[in-house]
Amino acid sequence: MSANLLIQYAVIALLVAASLWQALRKLAPKTASRVQAGAAAPLLRPQRGAFAQRVGRWIQPKGATGDCGDGCGTCGTCGPSDAPAEQTVTFHPPRK
Template identity: 65%
Template sequence: MSAGLIAQYAVIAALVAASLLYTLRKLAPTLAAQRQAALAATLLKPGRGPFAQRVGRALQPRGATGNCADGCGTCGSCGPTPAAEGKKSERPLTFYPPRK
Protein backbone atom coordinates (compact mmCIF):
# COMPACT_ATOMS: atom_id res chain seq x y z
CA MET A 1 0.00 0.00 0.00
CA SER A 2 1.39 3.38 -0.90
CA ALA A 3 1.54 6.38 1.42
CA GLY A 4 -0.90 8.27 -0.79
CA LEU A 5 -3.52 5.55 -0.52
CA ILE A 6 -3.14 5.42 3.26
CA ALA A 7 -3.54 9.20 3.45
CA GLN A 8 -6.64 8.98 1.26
CA TYR A 9 -8.19 6.36 3.55
CA ALA A 10 -7.33 8.48 6.60
CA VAL A 11 -9.06 11.53 5.11
CA ILE A 12 -12.14 9.48 4.19
CA ALA A 13 -12.27 7.96 7.68
CA ALA A 14 -12.04 11.43 9.26
CA LEU A 15 -14.86 12.73 7.04
CA VAL A 16 -17.09 9.75 7.86
CA ALA A 17 -16.42 10.19 11.60
CA ALA A 18 -17.20 13.91 11.41
CA SER A 19 -20.44 13.19 9.51
CA LEU A 20 -21.44 10.58 12.08
CA LEU A 21 -20.83 12.98 14.98
CA TYR A 22 -22.75 15.78 13.26
CA THR A 23 -25.69 13.48 12.56
CA LEU A 24 -25.68 12.16 16.12
CA ARG A 25 -25.73 15.69 17.55
CA LYS A 26 -28.60 16.71 15.25
CA LEU A 27 -30.79 13.62 15.64
CA ALA A 28 -30.04 12.66 19.26
CA PRO A 29 -28.87 15.79 21.10
CA THR A 30 -29.60 14.45 24.58
CA LEU A 31 -27.65 11.25 24.01
CA ALA A 32 -24.77 13.19 22.46
CA ALA A 33 -24.65 15.60 25.42
CA GLN A 34 -24.67 12.69 27.89
CA ARG A 35 -21.82 10.94 26.10
CA GLN A 36 -19.88 14.20 25.82
CA ALA A 37 -20.31 14.84 29.55
CA ALA A 38 -19.22 11.28 30.37
CA LEU A 39 -16.09 11.64 28.24
CA ALA A 40 -15.31 15.00 29.83
CA ALA A 41 -15.74 13.54 33.34
CA THR A 42 -13.38 10.70 32.46
CA LEU A 43 -10.73 13.14 31.24
CA LEU A 44 -11.14 15.42 34.28
CA LYS A 45 -10.42 12.71 36.87
CA PRO A 46 -7.62 13.58 39.29
CA GLY A 47 -4.23 12.29 38.23
CA ARG A 48 -4.76 12.83 34.52
CA GLY A 49 -2.18 14.79 32.59
CA PRO A 50 -2.52 18.51 31.87
CA PHE A 51 -3.39 17.90 28.23
CA ALA A 52 -6.21 15.51 29.18
CA GLN A 53 -7.47 18.06 31.72
CA ARG A 54 -7.55 20.80 29.06
CA VAL A 55 -9.39 18.56 26.60
CA GLY A 56 -11.85 17.52 29.34
CA ARG A 57 -12.61 21.15 30.20
CA ALA A 58 -13.10 21.95 26.51
CA LEU A 59 -15.48 18.99 26.09
CA GLN A 60 -17.71 19.83 29.04
CA PRO A 61 -21.19 20.66 27.77
CA ARG A 62 -22.45 24.11 28.60
CA GLY A 63 -24.76 24.17 31.57
CA ALA A 64 -28.06 25.97 31.68
CA THR A 65 -27.64 29.52 32.94
CA GLY A 66 -31.18 29.92 34.16
CA ASN A 67 -32.26 32.53 31.63
CA CYS A 68 -34.28 32.11 28.48
CA ALA A 69 -31.38 33.05 26.21
CA ASP A 70 -29.54 29.74 26.62
CA GLY A 71 -32.32 27.77 24.89
CA CYS A 72 -32.33 24.81 27.25
CA GLY A 73 -36.13 24.45 27.18
CA THR A 74 -36.25 22.45 30.42
CA CYS A 75 -38.62 24.68 32.34
CA GLY A 76 -41.13 25.20 29.52
CA SER A 77 -41.42 28.92 30.25
CA CYS A 78 -39.39 30.26 27.32
CA GLY A 79 -42.44 31.72 25.62
CA PRO A 80 -45.88 30.60 24.61
CA THR A 81 -46.28 27.60 22.38
CA PRO A 82 -48.45 27.83 19.24
CA ALA A 83 -51.06 25.56 20.88
CA ALA A 84 -51.29 27.93 23.86
CA GLU A 85 -51.92 30.87 21.53
CA GLY A 86 -54.90 29.12 19.97
CA LYS A 87 -53.08 28.31 16.73
CA LYS A 88 -52.97 24.80 15.41
CA SER A 89 -49.54 23.31 15.84
CA GLU A 90 -50.32 20.37 13.59
CA ARG A 91 -51.36 20.35 9.98
CA PRO A 92 -53.26 17.41 8.54
CA LEU A 93 -51.75 15.49 5.65
CA THR A 94 -53.41 16.02 2.33
CA PHE A 95 -53.22 13.24 -0.23
CA TYR A 96 -53.78 14.09 -3.88
CA PRO A 97 -54.64 11.58 -6.61
CA PRO A 98 -51.85 10.86 -9.07
CA ARG A 99 -51.75 12.96 -12.23
CA LYS A 100 -52.80 11.32 -15.46
Protein backbone atom coordinates in the same frame (compact mmCIF):
# COMPACT_ATOMS: atom_id res chain seq x y z
CA MET B 1 -1.13 -0.17 0.05
CA SER B 2 0.62 3.08 -0.71
CA ALA B 3 0.98 5.92 1.78
CA ASN B 4 -1.16 8.23 -0.36
CA LEU B 5 -4.04 5.76 -0.36
CA LEU B 6 -3.73 5.34 3.41
CA ILE B 7 -3.85 9.10 3.91
CA GLN B 8 -6.87 9.31 1.62
CA TYR B 9 -8.71 6.63 3.63
CA ALA B 10 -7.82 8.38 6.90
CA VAL B 11 -9.19 11.72 5.65
CA ILE B 12 -12.39 10.07 4.41
CA ALA B 13 -12.81 8.27 7.75
CA LEU B 14 -12.40 11.56 9.63
CA LEU B 15 -14.98 13.27 7.42
CA VAL B 16 -17.48 10.44 7.84
CA ALA B 17 -16.95 10.43 11.63
CA ALA B 18 -17.46 14.20 11.79
CA SER B 19 -20.63 13.92 9.70
CA LEU B 20 -22.00 11.18 11.93
CA TRP B 21 -21.22 13.22 15.05
CA GLN B 22 -23.02 16.27 13.63
CA ALA B 23 -26.04 14.14 12.70
CA LEU B 24 -26.10 12.63 16.19
CA ARG B 25 -25.94 16.10 17.78
CA LYS B 26 -28.78 17.30 15.54
CA LEU B 27 -31.06 14.27 15.86
CA ALA B 28 -30.28 13.09 19.42
CA PRO B 29 -28.88 16.01 21.42
CA LYS B 30 -29.34 14.38 24.85
CA THR B 31 -27.51 11.24 23.77
CA ALA B 32 -24.70 13.29 22.25
CA SER B 33 -24.42 15.29 25.46
CA ARG B 34 -24.19 12.09 27.52
CA VAL B 35 -21.50 10.72 25.21
CA GLN B 36 -19.53 13.96 25.51
CA ALA B 37 -19.86 13.97 29.30
CA GLY B 38 -18.78 10.32 29.46
CA ALA B 39 -15.70 11.05 27.37
CA ALA B 40 -14.81 14.13 29.43
CA ALA B 41 -15.29 12.59 32.90
CA PRO B 42 -12.10 10.47 33.00
CA LEU B 43 -10.04 13.41 31.74
CA LEU B 44 -11.31 15.75 34.46
CA ARG B 45 -10.06 13.68 37.39
CA PRO B 46 -7.65 15.53 39.72
CA GLN B 47 -4.83 13.00 39.25
CA ARG B 48 -4.73 13.67 35.50
CA GLY B 49 -2.25 16.10 33.99
CA ALA B 50 -3.00 19.70 33.11
CA PHE B 51 -3.23 18.97 29.37
CA ALA B 52 -5.70 16.09 29.90
CA GLN B 53 -7.86 18.28 32.14
CA ARG B 54 -7.79 21.07 29.55
CA VAL B 55 -8.94 18.63 26.87
CA GLY B 56 -11.63 17.33 29.23
CA ARG B 57 -12.96 20.85 29.83
CA TRP B 58 -12.94 21.44 26.07
CA ILE B 59 -14.86 18.19 25.41
CA GLN B 60 -17.31 18.66 28.28
CA PRO B 61 -20.75 19.73 27.01
CA LYS B 62 -21.98 23.18 27.89
CA GLY B 63 -24.69 23.11 30.54
CA ALA B 64 -28.05 24.53 29.60
CA THR B 65 -29.16 27.20 32.06
CA GLY B 66 -32.82 27.14 31.09
CA ASP B 67 -33.01 30.73 29.93
CA CYS B 68 -33.17 32.02 26.38
CA GLY B 69 -29.56 33.22 26.49
CA ASP B 70 -27.92 29.79 26.40
CA GLY B 71 -28.95 29.12 22.81
CA CYS B 72 -30.24 25.59 23.27
CA GLY B 73 -33.30 26.22 21.07
CA THR B 74 -35.09 23.06 22.23
CA CYS B 75 -38.27 24.73 23.47
CA GLY B 76 -38.88 26.78 20.32
CA THR B 77 -39.74 29.93 22.29
CA CYS B 78 -36.45 31.74 21.87
CA GLY B 79 -36.47 34.61 19.46
CA PRO B 80 -38.62 37.64 18.83
CA SER B 81 -42.11 37.23 20.24
CA ASP B 82 -43.66 39.99 18.11
CA ALA B 83 -42.94 38.18 14.83
CA PRO B 84 -46.10 36.95 13.07
CA ALA B 85 -46.56 33.21 12.85
CA GLU B 86 -47.32 33.43 9.14
CA GLN B 87 -46.26 35.90 6.52
CA THR B 88 -48.17 36.65 3.36
CA VAL B 89 -46.27 36.55 0.08
CA THR B 90 -47.38 39.20 -2.38
CA PHE B 91 -46.42 39.00 -6.04
CA HIS B 92 -46.24 42.23 -7.98
CA PRO B 93 -46.31 42.51 -11.76
CA PRO B 94 -42.96 43.39 -13.36
CA ARG B 95 -42.28 47.08 -13.85
CA LYS B 96 -42.26 48.40 -17.39
